[in-house]
Amino acid sequence: MKKVITLLVLLATFTQTNAQSDLTGQSAYGSWFMYFGTNKIADKWSIHTEAQFRYYETASNFNQLLLRTGVNYHINPNAIATLGYGFIETDPTFSEFDVIGGDALIKNNSISEHRIFEQFILKNKVWEFNFEHRYRLEQRFVQNNFSGITNTLHRARYRIQMTLPLTDIFFLNFYDEIFINLQDDAFGQNRAYAALGVNVTEDLSMQFGYLKNHFSETNFDRFQVGLFYNTDLRGIFKKKK
Template sequence: MKKVITALVLLATIAHTNAQSELTGEDDFGSWFMYFGTNKIADKWSIHTEAQFRYYQMASNFNQLLLRTGANYHINNNAIATLGYGFIETDPTFLEFDTLGDDVLFENNSISEHRIFEQFILKNKVWEFKFEHRYRLEQRFVQNNYTGVSNTLHRARYRIQMTLPLTDIFFLNFYDEIFINLQNNAFGQNRAYAALGVNVTEDLSMQFGYLKNHFTGVNYDRLQIGLFYNTDLSKMFKKQE
């Protein structure tokens, strides 16, 4: 009898785990398509531009749109301070519609967020390895578009990144980033990333990578394709003068 009960408990646990995975999309290999730009406008100043499109599945089942910009002050070649703003639109449900009660469905289950962030980057090099330490504080103004409830949240992030050039064209890129909530439940998430990078031109590069995104109790696997375009607009401004 004990064996039967044990087997039933095990089956119930497996069924619950599978149900949770189906609701969250944990078993699906998702994708992030990203653009990052750093546009130099003066000797010490540049503009950060960024757009990300995130999906629960491979280029389908929308999860999140992220648009971000900021002003960078280059203290020196190895230190950058940034003040920026981001807009984020998130569909938190893996399913196309969420369910409320028995048969009630609603479409507008998105979460809108306006975000202000302060950031400091330090760079250093050890042999051929290029390291980057990114420290970021975020003030997040979040609204649930279904319930209308708004919230203000604060978060700290730290990312350590390592880049290893393989040739003049190819390089490897790795990072790990931890998110700390500055209110209850301190741990937010952790992201571990590995990618192959390609220098297309002097100003343009691409990365093809894999991200493991860990939250408490759930993990997501994501393909990442990133486009990085860094331009020097200050030369154009000087010509116009």
């Protein structure tokens, strides 16, 4: 009888753990669809444009919208400084459900964030490997749209990226990025990424990859499709001038 009770307890614990995992989306394979652009407007200046659509599941169950832009100053071909702004809208719940609290029906609500960031990129090459070191500081103004409470948070990020050309068309891309909170617990998250890239044209490329997003208590697996389009707008600006 004791063995049966022990087995039932273990089964209940396993079921509860899986249910909690399902509520956070840990057991699901999510997807990120991304666009990045560097738009050259002068010899030393360019505009960064970016849009990301993130889902808890493959192309469904909305998680996050991220829009980001910034001004880049190209110190030299291997060093770039950026000042930028981002807007992020997040649905923090994996499952769409309502919670009844007392007589009120409380719906899950989104989180809106306005973000200012400062960034510095250094590039170098070792044999055939192209390395990129990205240092970023973020000032985050995060609002819970249900309670109306806004918090100001600060964060530092460091990403090391390595690109290996395979042919003139195909390449491999890898990176690891760590997020450090400048308040409360220091560790925020870590992202490890691997992708196959395709140079469609001289200015247009795509990447098809996999991201492991690790938090202190959760892990998420994400498929990624990225579009990179770099334009040279210097001719347009010179004509206007």
